[in-house]
Every structure is written in structure tokens, then in C-alpha cells.
Amino acid sequence: MSGSPNPSRHNASEKAISAGHSTSVDPSLQYRVDPEFADHTGRPHPHHHLADLPSSGKRFLVRLTGRDRAVLPTYRDSLLSVVLYSWTNALLVFLPLSWISHFLHWHQGITFAFSFVAILSLQRLFEFAGEEMAIFCGKSLGDLLVITLDNAVEITLAVVLLQRCELKLLQSTIVGVVLLHLLLATGASFFSGGARIYEQQLNPHATQLNHSLITLGVMTLLIPTAFFNAIRNNPERTASTAPASGGSEPVAHAAQGATQIAAAAFPAVSDETRLVFLKMSRGFAIILLIVYVGTRIYLNNPPGDNNALTVHPLAPEAVHKAEEEVRNKQPKLRPLVCVIVLLVTVPLMAATAEWLVDTAEYIRHTGNMTEEFFGLVVLPFVSFSADAVMSIVYFLRRSLSLKADPPELAEGRAIDLSIQFTLFWMPLLTLIGWWSHKPFSLLFDMFEVAIALAACFLVNYVTQDAKTNWAEGLIMVAFYFMIALSAWFYPGQYDIRVMAEACESVLEVIASGHE
Template sequence: MNFLAIIPLAGTLSFGTEEIALRTGETLGGLLNASFGNAVELIVSIIALVKHEIVVVQTSLIGSILSNLLLVMGMAFFLGGINRFEQYFNTTVAQTASSLLAVSVLSLIIPSAFHWAGSSTGQDEKKLKEGIVGLSRGTAVILLLVYAVYLFFQLKSHAELFNIQSQKAPKRSELGRSAMQHLLQQSANTGAGTIGQSAVPGQAYPRTTVGSGSGSGPSGEAKETIVDEEDEEEEGPQPELLLVTAVILLAGSTALVAICAEFLVDSLDYLVEHSPISKYFVGLILLPIVGNAAEHATSVTVAYKDKMDLAIGVAVGSSMQIALLVIPFIVVLGWIMGIDEMTLYFDGFQVVLLLVSVLLVNYLIQDGKSNFLEGTLLIATYVIIAVAAWYFPGAATERTQ
């Protein structure tokens, strides 16, 4: 029940965040969406850490990154691309976040390599663990500093790069109508003898941006349609709550999430003992789906409206915040609490999954375009990971502990 209760609470967090985001602009709005969307993961991780459920902490954080990168962004690409041939987004924003994700993956690979190298050379296990603890805590502090520098880069020194409007894409039906009107207009102006020349197979219909010149733009109808859609987006939606009310809503929702998370973590042992589900699968797959409900709803909704910058900002930005803020913070918190088991030495299976996912996302977003096929690839990858997590041998071990 607590598992299901977190889902509408995550939606309430999303609604309150959207209300505040409407008053702060698209860039800061995406940052707020990602921040408060990660409140669920942060609360669950803190409670699990206090109860020494290290497996739940580590798997849920890695699972949250995978869920955002593959499931959330995959659904955004897929549903946004159903009605449009392609969608476009700010590559600077996406690739900057992906580069930071690559750094975070490196911070998880190094402790694993450190442990492997030490074990293979016969190093004392106690000293090896002490070295991993020190390495993890030092790396966590560095990652927090990197995140602080990134915030300054995004909100201050290079804010204009993140505010560049990406190209808007007309819907398929509108593109078809404008193409037909283009041919009919040429037919009327030049006569039947030149229609064949203007409709040569393989001649691409020109891709357009709003406000482009007539030499590279769409027909008048397509231009008017895109401009009208942008005008509608600029005029609405409007805030429904006062700023103070939205803040109170966020605070109340966060408190309720904390209560539900407390009972949820307490019930995991019973769930594992009386079902075939392991803590490994719960942490890597189930908890992230619940925790990312807010990002999922927001990202898919704005992607369907062709606001891909915000969709990418929520999905990739949230993953980056987990990697550079939440995970290092949890390691530092474990340091303060004297919990030496909380390190950046994650299961090798999780590290490989994260590495492959980041590489795939980097490859797909490098051209600044998306379509429903790319969304399908991301979703399929996530499903494969879910199946692997269910059958992973370590899951059975966790079930018997």
C-alpha cells in the first residue's frame, strides 16, 4: 500500500513544482522538476541508510538513473515522436549533462577497479576496504563540488546556452497538408509541365524553424500552424496556485512521502520472505519506477507538446542530479553516521548497466534529434535490464539473507 501511495504523492510533488516552474522559466523549471522529483529517492535512501539497508540504497539510486535515462526519456521520445517525424532539442544542454554523467560513471568504475586490482595482487582485505572507504568519501566530496560548479555554469556564467530555443517540429498531418499545398501552389503558378520537376522523388521537403526565411521555410500554412502552437504555449498554461500555496503543497507532500517511505522500507523484509521478489529487483526496478513517477509524467507530457528541452532537462537532468548530488550526499551522510559500508563500490553488474546506458544515451542525443524508434530502443533496453535484474544470481543471495 505504501508502494502505491507514493505514486500519487509523487504526482502532487510534480504539480506543485510545475506551479513554481511556471513563474521561473523553462530552464530553472526543469531544474526544479528534477530536484523535487528526486526528493522521493533521497528520502527513501536516507531511511534505508539509517536502517543499514545498503543493498536497497545502492540499487535504488542506480535504478533511478537507469529509469530516467531509459524508461522516462524513452517514453518521451516515443510518445513525442508518434505525431511528429522528428523532434529537436538543445544539444548543449543534453550533451553537457551526459558528459557529467560519464564523470559520475567513472567515479563508480574506479572503486570497482581498485578492489579488483587489490584482490588480484593479494592485498589485505581489511586494508583494501579501508582504502575503498577513503577513496569513496574523497570522490563524493569532489562530485559535490563538480555539481556546484555545474549549477554556476548553468544558472550564471553560461545561462544563455541553456536558454536557446530549439527548433519546433510540425505534426505529421500538418506537414502533409503543407506539402500538398506547396505542390498545388506550384502547379497553379508554373503549370502542369513543371510539376514533375518540383516533385522529383528524393527531393526532401525543407526542414524549417520558426521565423526562417522563405527560401528555407515551410509553406504559409505550416508556418502559421507552428507559430500558432508557440503562441498558445507562451500564453498558457497559467499558474493555478499562489506561490506560497505551492510551496506549502510541496512541503506537505514531502512529509507524507517520508512517512510512506519509512513503512515501505520496513516492509521489504516481509515482501522478500513471502514472495519471489528480491531486494535487488525492488531496489533496481520497482522503487525507481515509483520514485520517478513525477519525472515520467512531466517529461512525457511536455514531449508530447514538443517541449523537448524541458523533457530532456527533466529526464537527463534528474539522472545527473542523482549521480552528482544524491549518491555523493548519501556517501557523506554515511560517513557522518559512521556507516563504512556506504561507499561508491557498487556491484559490478550495476556499474556495467549504468555504463552501457550512458553510452547509449550519449550516442542517441548527439545529433540533437529524436524520434519514436529511438524511444523504442531506450524502452527495450530498460525492459532487458529489468529481466536481467529478476534473474541476476545476486538477487537470490539477497533473498536468503
């Protein structure tokens, strides 16, 4: 690479460092590959060459701890980088305000706004720490780490909704997160990344597997929906819904009459039917987790000699170039500082997300929103707000700058976010609900399953040639807004809502509704 320091001078510097001599080094020698990232605050130290290590496990540990680099930033400069890395740090002032507003019971709209902005700044902070940690992990494993951290806000919201037994809202939010990452986030990245280049490339090996994985995840929701709609009008499946006699006889007769009317109108809605779907969903969850773990092993440790944590040999040149850039990039944080930032910001974000959910019902009623629209659009957008701001800034910077070379590799990480959410987090939420006695199943609203399937097929068509451009990104964003517009008018499927909302007994919910 042009601009690299002289190898002989660099080796001499390394020997001097290893021998314990003075650490006064020519600034041009501090960074081994690309002086663009040179920073005179780095501290040289004895380090290893990865090629000299016998096993991939040792190479990974050495790289993870930064001992393969000639220079690492000091702890002081790492903390300074955390403070000054982005203008969004200024928004952290809303974090204590959101907590004060929650505990002092200020207006719920104020608490929602403070929590929203605080989550935006916290998300950018732990994304920064994740991106820096990815430098030490390599592109393949680093992308998996960043993807997991990017899903942190959504998972926190989902767990809070699960524990509060807001199961229908949780289902809508899961579909909304998948739609947002598949269409809006991916489309926005394609649109901004292709602002000054005819077409960008995707890794064809990962893309082909992603097509199968995202289709599997969405089709998993189709099976329970098709099953339910096949039996909903079948009189043989009508369950006995007569409640046990007891208490006041007129009250018992009234409840029994209401239940019988509801059972006649919705013959498939019963505790017995819900138990069937719970068992089915838990089995699906275990299968999906096995598939996800297996595919991560395949991608990060493919068959063959010395393929662990490396780019596929047949990957396009743009993919190898991206891996080389990650390998040569000088980190701004030390690995330990990255871990500390993550351990601090993720719990803060989790608690702030709970304050946001506390005020969600007020915001929904104030805005006259249906539960489906709130879950499909509003709550997922809370997690995407920080990325949306950065995408706009990135697009303007790339489109207006004539000096920077446009990236050849398209940013398709949001597709991996959707895959992880459907194949890992969604089944994990199902098992957590099983463990915590919350009847969360994979029986979703038919409309939500249909739009998820449509989004899946559109993304697969756009990325099938492993190439993309800004026009295809525009198509994906446009389709997302079409879905959002239709969701505003969608009232929801009543029998699915009853099956999801009943944390105790389906019959009690039906009877109370008809009374």
C-alpha cells in the same frame, strides 16, 4: 502572438490599476499575452515590468513573487486548483489508510500496497506545485526545481535505507534509479512525445554538457570497482584478519578458523580495505559536488552580459519557444500556495516512504526476488509509477488527438534527473553516511556498474545529434527491460555484498557466514 490583447488598451488598464482605480477589468485584458489561459477568477494588482528593473537579481525576485504579472489567481482559487487539478487526488484516501495499517500492524502486503498508492498521489501533488512554481522561476531554473522535487521520493527511500544500514540494497537502488531515468523514463517521453512528429529537438548546449556529466557520474563508480578487482586476487593485499583472543578458547579458535578460511577465499575483503574505499569515496563525493554546483552555475548564469536565468542565444527556436510559453503561461497557484503545498506534501511522502521500506523485505521474500532485482527494478519503479501513468495518458491523448500541435521540443528532463542523482544526491548520501557513521562507499557490484555504463553510452549515442524520435525511445525502453530481465536471475557479487552489509566489522560478517 495571435490573440494577444491590444497593447494600448492593456497599458491603459495597467495605469488604472496602478492608480488605485476600480479593479473591474475587461476579462480580455486580464492576461497580458495568451487568452488561452484566461480565467475570470484572477485578481489584477500593481505590477512591475521586468525590462524596467536595473539588475538581474531584482528581476528574479520580482518574477519569483509574481509581481511582474498583471493578474494572479486568488488564494481561494489556488486552493481549489490544488484540490481539483488531477484525478490522482482521489488516491489520497490511501494516505491515512497506509498510516493506520502501519501503526495497527495490519498485513505487511496491505501496508505496502496502501503506501505505494499514497506515494503515487503525493508525488503528483508536489510535482504539480513544483511545475507551478517553475512558472515564476523561468524554464532554466524552473527545470532545476522540478528535477529536484522529482527526485524527492528516491532520496527519501535512499535516506531511509542508509539510516537502517541496508547499504547493499541502497547501492542497487541508486543504480536502478539511474537506469530507470536514463532509459525507461527518457525513452517513454521520447516515445510518447514523438507519436505525431518525425523528430523532436533537444537543447544542444545542455545536451553536450549532459553527455560529459552523466559519463563522469557513471565512471566515478567504475574506478573503485576496477581498483577492487585489481587487488582482490593479489596476495600482498591480504590483510591480517585474526581476531583478538578472549572469551572461551574453543569459541575463539573456531571463530579464528572460520575467519582464516574466509580471508583465504576473499583476500581483499577486510576492514582495512573497506576503510581505503571509504576514504576514496568521500574524496570522490566532494569532487562530484563541486562539479555539479559549478555546472549548474554555468547553465543558469552563463558567461556574458545579461545572460543570467535566460535561454542561450544560440539555442534552437524550439527552446526559445518553450521559454516563451513558460513566460506567458498563466499560473494556477500563487507562489505562497506552491510553497505551502510543498512543505506539507514532502514530509508526508517521507513518512509514507518509510512505511513502504518497512514492508519491503516481506514483499521481496514473498515474490522470491533477489536483493539486486528488488533494488534495481522494484524500488525505483515505485517512484516512477506516477510518471508512468501520466506518460501513458499523455501518449494516448497526443496520438489520438488531431487538433493539438505536436511538441517540437523533446522532454529530456529525466536525463537531468539521473545527472542530479549521480553528481549530487549520491555523493551527498556518501557524506551523510560519513557523518552518521554508516560505511557507505562507492564500491558497487561489477554487474551494476557495467549496466549503468551501457545505459550511459546508449543515451549519449541517441542524443548526440540533439534530436530524437519515437523509434529511439522504443530502443531505450527495450534495453531497460533487457536489463530488468537479466537482473531477475543475477545472484549478486558475494564479496561486494559483505563489504556493503558490514556496518560494524567485515570480519564478523565473514566469520558468521562461514560458520
